[in-house]
Amino acid sequence: MSDVEFRRATIADGDIVYALICELKQAEFDRQAFNVGFAANLEDHNLCYQLALLNGDVVGMIGLHMQFHLHHVNWIAEIQELVVMPQARGHGVGSKLLAWAEEQARIAGAELTELSTSTGRLDAHRFYQREGYKQTHFRFTKPVESNSEPENHP
Numbered sequence: 001m002s003d004v005e006f007r008r009a010t011i012a013d014g015d016i017v018y019a020l021i022c023e024l025k026q027a028e029f030d031r032q033a034f035n036v037g038f039a040a041n042l043e044d045h046n047l048c049y050q051l052a053l054l055n056g057d058v059v060g061m062i063g064l065h066m067q068f069h070l071h072h073v074n075w076i077a078e079i080q081e082l083v084v085m086p087q088a089r090g091h092g093v094g095s096k097l098l099a100w101a102e103e104q105a106r107i108a109g110a111e112l113t114e115l116s117t118s119t120g121r122l123d124a125h126r127f128y129q130r131e132g133y134k135q136t137h138f139r140f141t142k143p144v145e146s147n148s149e150p151e152n153h154p
Contacts, residue, residue: 004096009049009061014038016058017049024083050100052084052093059088062097066108077105079115098131 009017014035022028041047046067052060063081068074079101084093105113116139117124125135 004093005053006096006100007051007053009042009051011039011042013049013051013058016051017061020058020061020083020085021081023085024081047080048104049081050097052088052097054088054091054093060084060093060097062101064101064104066105066110072111074111075105075108077101077108077110077113079113082115094127095131 047065050062051058065078069076
């Protein structure tokens with residue numbers, strides 16, 4: 001395998017980013033809602049989607065969100081999505097994407113990088129632990145009761 005190359009995702013990457021997110025969640029999503037959200041997220045200067053390419057083909061992506069946390073009194077880099085297509089797994093793509101995100105966090109002066117992964121993704125847990133991540137928190141979630149019409153958010 002050749003070296004992994006990186007580039008920032010653009011609106012033109014909507015199809016491949018959609019496919020990557022569907023791979024990550026093992027589900028298909030409302031494509032129109034995805035397109036609207038993806039376009040809005042690309043406008044957020046604190047959020048970046050970095051694509052990983054092998055031989056010119058996109059094989060992975062990381063979503064990195066920088067946010068100033070008042071309870072840290074510092075910037076935190078949250079990895080919101082990390083996905084590598086099955087054919088590219090085991091070749092260091094995920095590790096290189098994490099290293100890229102960690103370097104961006106360092107450059108931005110962030111205190112730490114953090115991420116969440118579902119409790120059943122044991123392979124992902126082992127991967128993150130190998131990469132030096134520690135389980136230091138519990139994340140609790142609760143579904144929000146839905147209105148008939150979603151609001152548009154800035």
